[in-house]
Amino acid sequence: MSSASTAAGTTPRAAAGWVAPLCWIAVLLDGFDLVVVPTTLSGISAEWGLSAAGASTLITVGLVGMMVGALTIGTLTDLVGRRKALIGAVAAFSVLTLLCAFAPNPFVFGVLRFLAGLGLGGCLPTAIAMVNEFSRRTRGGRATTRMMTGYHVGAVATSALGILVVEPMGWRWMYVIGALPALVLVPLMLRHLPESAAYLASHGRRAEAEDVARRYGLELPTLDAPVDPRAGQAGAGGAAANLRTLFSNVYLRNTMALGVTSFMGLLLVYGLNNWLPGIMREAGYELGAQLAFLTVLNLGAVAGLLVAGRVADRVGARKAGIAWFAAAALLLALLSIRLPTLGIYPMVFLTGCFVFSAQVLVYALVSADHPPHVRATALGWSAGAGRIGAIVGPILAGLLVGAGIAFPWGFYMFAVVGALGALALSITRRA
Template identity: 55%
Template structure:
């Protein structure tokens, strides 16, 4: 096969990865926030005798499942391959999300959210790993990762839109059906068109053991970066989940009407999409490490600015920019992780980084809730979140001289030979 034909074939396979992984993450984003869309209806209708406390428990169970899924699937994929891990994750969260529509009790509903969380937890890091490995060594190595993550915000906004259109007419169960049905199309497309990673090997004895993959994270030269990535991801997801959960209520406490507060939440997520597109472009040109630090610093500055009462236009601009920096900073962390670990531990490193980060996802809403209960969420909530962003910048700076995996060139050479 000629070099031109090989390059053409590689480009064609690579071109299928982004849309398929983007769609998977869109469904991930949809299913991840669907609970928040239906909880008010469940509480108002006293479905299963649900209370705010049991609703919070169900939400936490989903996050626990995501922690398990990110770590377990991220580790097992070193043996089964990235492609199989992504497809398994999509099937898992789609199946259990569909079953949520038929849950007969709060206990079964919570269990199904836990199991769906396992698939959700594996989908995102494995989609990022697969995409990163296909684009390793190209000028789009970082932007490809940030582009597919825009699917998360599109999925989140789609959930809100479908909730507005159909909850009253079709009931809350319909949202879980809507969240699962696209998998009937996506999974066959993935089975047919989604290529495995260029790092994949066929001989079982050539694949790293799970124990070896985990041990690599703590090996000489990688122990400190591993800890730094974990701390950064923990801080980053405190921000993402804390702001998405409590921004409207914090702004209400500041004296803004509910409509304006919800509009600010939408603005925050629009900023997230814009920030992802810009962040990848910048990281490809100035470096992933400096970009990640700069994005967390930017997030800290604009979060602190929100503690000051400013005119309406300025407020929306500040919220937009806060979303642009905060949400994309966390994705840059994921992109950075894929550059720091060798082939045999890349998915494990990202899975564990995302898994530890999910603990931050649990803590973020708790911190915001505690500040609201104490009556100091405005302005102190923004000071706290700004401090968290600052700590994340310090933590990612501590990664130091973690270099892109030396197998990057091997990935490119192997993909050209396929």
């Protein structure tokens, strides 16, 4: 069988326990990538004499690569399988990140960042699809949100690591360190990560799917469902068939609405992570070190994810997502009101709770509402639309900061974006 078998002496239940941790670490790399360039940008700019525009380009080019990677590798995942796609994406990202440490000039560095983004962009939709397909059907929201805590843990850890590494050792060492997890992660994936039974079943590989389901205690109602013969085609034909499914009459409304929602969600995530400290400094707050401020924001995100998953499993990802976007909009609007310094940290914590997990609930809904043979494609297209928002968010916020009107107008803008996310999610329907 093509999927990884259980190791000798390891029970199937214990082997199944490898899936979530391995995917969690893969998503942690996304969190590393979020902050590694801003963390090292001062050293890069000093060495190569970059202007502000050149530095901004280096940040943006990786995001563009992640957008393209999400759109393409998400679709590829539904053709070649979750296991191959995830291992390949992690290995490619890690090798290219290591090469960034040896870039001789900003052009080569930018090309490597774009290519690394291609690999990393495919990690997220693939990991979400796999974790959901190895979780109980009633716990899909919890499985998604728990895995996404890795994103914020990675962001906080990388910011802290930057303080310890960049000044004494140089910026290049951050990219060497960022590639090191692959030395352990890829061998563990090769040994312990199975292929998804839902993927196997949707591609007509019934005997293998039943074997994986038996090994890992999974329920596979799709085993008895008719299989689309196009789902198993390799190459462009199979990808085109999956895309036609997403834009068919059955899924078109959700495909468009979820794409808009994901755009709004990642606009908030990346806009806030890049510019919230600057906006608050413009408002006159003495917030101390930027690291401490962003730590509060991302700790709130972790707490919010743990709560959001439980809520989603009780009331559904759609209802929970609408509530989370609406709450995020309200809290962002309230941040436009000046508070005592001690009061702003709890508000930022609560904002992190709702803003970041709102976007993850979109992924949980996409995963729950699409059949296995197009699930990763749907997640990839949702994440790809979101990556456009990830590019737009920092640009808009930066323009407001540059114009000196980010407080309070930056918060008004973010609040409107949150409200639009709730509105877009509210027009989705069960496919």
